[in-house]
Amino acid sequence: xxxxxxxxxxxxxxxxxxxxxxxxxxxxxxxxxxxxxxxxxxxxxxxxxxxxxxxxxxxxxxxxxxxxxxxxxxxxxxxxxxxxxxxxxxxxxxxxxxxxxxxxxxxxxxxxxxxxxxxxxxxxxxxxxxxxxxxxxxxxxxxxxxxxxxxxxxxxxxxxxxxxxxxxxxxxxxxxxxxxxxxxxxxxxxxxxxxxxxxxxxxxxxxxxxxxxxxxxxxxxxxxxxxxxxxxxxxxxxxxxxxxxxxxxxxxxxxxxxxxxxxxxxxxxxxxxxxxxxxxxxxxxxxxxxxxxxxxxxxxxxxxxxxxxxxxxxxxxxxxxxxxxxxxxxxxxxxxxxxxxxxxxxxxxxxxxxxxxxxxxxxxxxxxxxxxxxxxxxxxxxxxxxxxxxxxxxxxxxxxxxxxxxxxxxxxxxxxxxxxxxxxxxxxxxxxxxxxxxxxxxxxxxxxxxxxxxxxxxxxxxxxxxxxxxxxxxxxxxxxxxxxxxxxxxxxxxxxxxxxxxxxxxxxxxxxxxxxxxxxxxxxxxxxxxxxxxxxxxxxxxxxxxxxxxxxxxxxxxxxxxxxxxxxxxxxxxxxxxxxxxxxxxxxxxxxxxxxxxxxxxxxxxxxxxxxxxxxxxxxxxxxxxxxxxxxxxxxxxxxxxxxxxxxxxxxxxxxxxxxxxxxxxxxxxxxxxxxxxxxxxxxxxxxxxxxxxxxxxxxxxxxxxxxxxxxxxxxxxxxxxxxxxxx
Amino acid sequence: xxxxxxxxxxxxxxxxxxxxxxxxxxxxxxxxxxxxxxxxxxxxxxxxxxxxxxxxxxxxxx
Numbered sequence: 159x160x161x162x163x164x165x166x167x168x169x170x171x172x173x174x175x176x177x178x179x180x181x182x183x184x185x186x187x188x189x190x191x192x193x194x195x196x197x198x199x200x201x202x203x204x205x206x207x208x209x210x211x212x213x214x215x216x217x218x219x220x221x222x223x224x225x226x227x228x229x230x231x232x233x234x235x236x237x238x239x240x241x242x243x244x245x246x247x248x249x250x251x252x253x254x255x256x257x258x259x260x261x262x263x264x265x266x267x268x269x270x271x272x273x274x275x276x277x278x279x280x281x282x283x284x285x286x287x288x289x290x291x292x293x294x295x296x297x298x299x300x301x302x303x304x305x306x307x308x309x310x311x312x313x314x315x316x317x318x319x320x321x322x323x324x325x326x327x328x329x330x331x332x333x334x335x336x337x338x339x340x341x342x343x344x345x346x347x348x349x350x351x352x353x354x355x356x357x358x359x360x361x362x363x364x365x366x367x368x369x370x371x372x373x374x375x376x377x378x379x380x381x382x383x384x385x386x387x388x389x390x391x392x393x394x395x396x397x398x399x400x401x402x403x404x405x406x407x408x409x410x411x412x413x414x415x416x417x418x419x420x421x422x423x424x425x426x427x428x429x430x431x432x433x434x435x436x437x438x439x440x441x442x443x444x445x446x447x448x449x450x451x452x453x454x455x456x457x458x459x460x461x462x463x464x465x466x467x468x469x470x471x472x473x474x475x476x477x478x479x480x481x482x483x484x485x486x487x488x489x490x491x492x493x494x495x496x497x498x499x500x501x502x503x504x505x506x507x508x509x510x511x512x513x514x515x516x517x518x519x520x521x522x523x524x525x526x527x528x529x530x531x532x533x534x535x536x537x538x539x540x541x542x543x544x545x546x547x548x549x550x551x552x553x554x555x556x557x558x559x560x561x562x563x564x565x566x567x568x569x570x571x572x573x574x575x576x577x578x579x580x581x582x583x584x585x586x587x588x589x590x591x592x593x594x595x596x597x598x599x600x601x602x603x604x605x606x607x608x609x610x611x612x613x614x615x616x617x618x619x620x621x622x623x624x625x626x627x628x629x630x631x632x633x634x635x636x637x638x639x640x641x642x643x644x645x646x647x648x649x650x651x652x653x654x655x656x657x658x659x660x661x662x663x664x665x666x667x668x669x670x671x672x673x674x675x676x677x678x679x680x681x682x683x684x685x686x687x688x689x690x691x692x693x694x695x696x697x698x699x700x701x702x703x704x705x706x707x708x709x710x711x712x713x714x715x716x717x718x719x720x721x722x723x724x725x726x727x728x729x730x731x732x733x734x735x736x737x738x739x740x741x742x743x744x745x746x747x748x749x750x751x752x753x754x755x756x757x758x759x760x761x762x763x764x765x766x767x768x769x770x771x772x773x774x775x776x777x778x779x780x781x782x783x784x785x786x787x788x789x790x791x792x793x794x795x796x797x798x799x800x801x802x803x804x805x806x807x808x809x810x811x812x813x814x815x816x817x818x819x820x821x822x823x824x825x826x827x828x829x830x831x832x833x834x835x836x837x838x839x840x841x842x843x844x845x846x847x848x849x850x851x852x853x854x855x856x857x858x859x860x861x862x863x864x865x866x867x868x869x870x871x872x873x874x875x876x877x878x879x880x881x882x883x884x885x886x
Numbered sequence: 887x888x889x890x891x892x893x894x895x896x897x898x899x900x901x902x903x904x905x906x907x908x909x910x911x912x913x914x915x916x917x918x919x920x921x922x923x924x925x926x927x928x929x930x931x932x933x934x935x936x937x938x939x940x941x942x943x944x945x946x947x948x
Contacts, residue, residue, distance in 0.1 A: 249910075249935065249938075250935070250938040250939055250941075250942065251939070251942045256904060258904075259904045267944065267945060267946055267947060268947045269947070270946060270947055270948050271948060272947065272948030346948055350948060382932075383933065383936070384929075387928060387929040387931075387932035387933060388906055388907050388908075388911065388928060388929075388931075388932045389906055390905050390906050390907070391902050391905045391906055392906075394905075442940065443936070443939075443940040444933075444936045444937075444940065448936065451946070506948075507947070507948050511947065511948070513947045513948055514947060516945050516947070517945050517947055520945065521942075521944050521945060651946055652946045652947065652948060654946075655943070655944065655945060655946035656945070656946060658943050659943045659945050662943045678941065721948070
């Protein structure tokens with residue numbers, strides 16, 4: 159098949175220049191050295207930079223060689239074909255966009271709190287399992303998924319994942335995929351909101367600065383709408399300055415006498431978030447959502463750059479073991495279950511995230527200028543997110559381990575006070591005293607850091623420690639709240655946008671049954687659909703907040719498995735498409751990560767449903783508490799019969815949901831297997847790929863344009879005689 | 887070293903124009919001139935774009 163390559167002139171192999179051979183050999187040697195150090199050090203202190211550079215060298219090699227192989231050989235991206243952005247340009251969703259700008263857009267859309275939180279929780283198993291999964295996972299699974307979904311959607315005019323499954327696999331699979339996407343989104347929103355609630359509960363400083371983001375965003379919205387339309391950079395710069403002032407101001411809430419009224423219980427915060435989510439979903443986007451999105455995008459890029467620089471400056475030493483006993487025995491307090499399969503579930507974003515398939519189909523493919531740019535945007539964007547995950551893993555691994563477990567273990571285990579937490583943590587075999595825990599809280603301006611689960615507070619502790627080591631100046635409390643603010647900002651943006659997307663999906667689907675409801679400008683329809691979506695995630699958020707066993711402990715596995723099951727649907731689709739296009743020879747590129755993903759998620763689903771260990775299996779947990787309730791017995795950490803009942807209800811709901819998710823994925827996979835079998839028999843099958851239309855646009859494929867490429871592009875421009883795009 | 891600063895500066899200016907949609911606005915002016923339409927104000931152009939985009943939800947991931 160590679161002999162047909164002649165249709166793509168620039169792919170012809172060139173003998174690599176001696177300089178390129180030297181450079182790539184050096185990168186490979188650095189990478190190999192770092193991995194060797196990580197593999198061989200046991201029981202001695204390991205510098206975080208080994209992890210960082212092992213990851214960076216691996217990314218570079220994967221991008222240079224593997225993503226090129228996939229784009230040119232497997233997918234045969236062809237720059238002579240016009241992309242949907244060029245063909246259907248309408249200035250709204252279809253729009254030819256500069257590759258560097260689109261990279262920013264795409265990255266901002268895929269990366270949020272997920273890659274920050276998952277690695278923090280997974281650090282309970284040590285730094286090594288997380289590091290290996292994040293790096294290997296992204297190279298062979300996550301980035302491959304994002305790239306291939308982006309490519310196939312681009313070849314189909316930017317169709318969504320659900321649409322492609324319905325048209326390319328079948329109606330049954332399509333409906334299953336649609337239901338799965340909606341349900342998974344609800345769980346994801348609930349867990350994200352739960353992280354914010356846990357970070358802000360009993361923290362007047364945090365509440366103060368996060369609450370101020372709303373008027374700041376409103377101000378920016380009005381500025382961009384009426385005062386100076388289009389001046390995004392200006393408005394955002396103003397917004398960021400106000401944001402920093404809000405963080406600094408938070409430190410004074412106590413002296414302003416606001417501390418009491420801003421100390422909110424988790425339950426109050428749930429109500430506030432639900433009301434906020436509803437209002438944000440029905441307000442015009444320009445007023446709140448768009449400006450908040452600008453703020454969070456710029457903060458995201460700024461903080462990540464800052465974190466990378468400060469890691470290199472501070473060169474922190476990892477405080478945890480390479481692999482802890484929790485990884486082997488599965489009895490960790492942060493989340494239950496052993497390394498296989500739970501590390502692969504806990505770290506979703508950053509290694510493999512099914513949710514990205516929704517961004518890679520839909521928004522981004524309608525903006526790609528040239529086919530070959532999918533490599534930079536799809537594969538490159540995901541590598542960048544993986545780098546964020548590695549930074550988060552490092553930040554979580556440099557904090558004192560006694561502190562790590564005191565912060566991340568549920569209140570039912572730690573007892574909630576510094577004394578009980580210190581004795582609990584000592585019981586795990588780490589050192590912690592009530593004094594050190596109290597001092598840690600005081601250093602960051604918080605009342606307490608015990609059982610502040612969800613990952614955000616632990617990460618903020620790690621980040622503030624790294625920034626403090628790197629820049630000095632006694633600003634630890636400021637950095638802590640800076641980190642909390644930036645995580646909360648991502649999450650609230652995701653909650654706003656997710657609620658809106660859910661609302662659109664619901665209206666669209668119900669519109670098939672009742673036409674009027676599908677009209678997106680029909681006010682009552684908007685209100686009802688928004689209320690349903692907010693109510694759905696609000697329910698899970700509330701159960702998570704009040705769960706006696708700890709909401710994160712109970713819901714995070716559901717979130718991770720849901721996300722990976724969505725990835726299974728996406729990888730099933732692209733594998734089916736490769737086969738249907740007659741490219742069986744290369745189907746392993748997506749089939750191998752698909753099989754791996756199915757094995758881990760199905761094992762995890764099976765354990766969460768059928769395990770007879772009540773710490774892992776939802777139904778075993780249900781039985782244990784239901785039996786005790788029947789005999790009038792109380793099981794810790796439940797304090798009364800009502801809490802016992804709550805555990806029974808929650809574990810039933812979670813168990814049922816877990817089973818439904820897994821079943822939906824099996825339906826999609828089974829439907830796909832039928833199609834694949836048919837395609838294999840026939841050699842290939844027709845697909846909904848749009849016929850090729852010649853492109854009149856000449857643009858480079860990568861970020862860096864060499865002199866030779868520039869000359870080739872100029873020659874090509876002269877040949878077809880046209881449009882230079884946004885390229886300088 | 888001398889080539890670096892101007893390059894950084896022009897890169898920043900380029901980024902600024904991209905973020906503010908300056909290129910897009912100028913392209914709109916050019917198109918209007920070609921077709922002989924009155925281009926309207928920048929504010930109206932941006933508002934129309936924002937409203938059209940609002941009808942298409944852009945997802946945000948975790």
